[in-house]
Amino acid sequence: MEKERGITITNVEREAAIEDIAWRLFKRRLGLSFNKELTPEEKKPIINDPSFQIYMDEAMKIYEKKTKSIVK
Numbered sequence: 001m002e003k004e005r006g007i008t009i010t011n012v013e014r015e016a017a018i019e020d021i022a023w024r025l026f027k028r029r030l031g032l033s034f035n036k037e038l039t040p041e042e043k044k045p046i047i048n049d050p051s052f053q054i055y056m057d058e059a060m061k062i063y064e065k066k067t068k069s070i071v072k
Helices: 010-028 040-047 050-071
Strands: 002-004 006-008
Touching: 010 040, 010 050
Parallel strands: none
Antiparallel strands: 002 006
């Protein structure tokens, strides 16, 4: 669990937020849209693919910037 200036963020919440950002980046960059939002089970094969790591890395940077701007 991370704690910064009174804000407590659990690792589960952090990972979920980063995964959500990465998923949105993935869809936007590839121009994808789905008729319905995919379930976590349906997303799992895509998210677990090594090529998805690019989106996770970028999402991590975006998440860190967001949390730093909130703390300030």
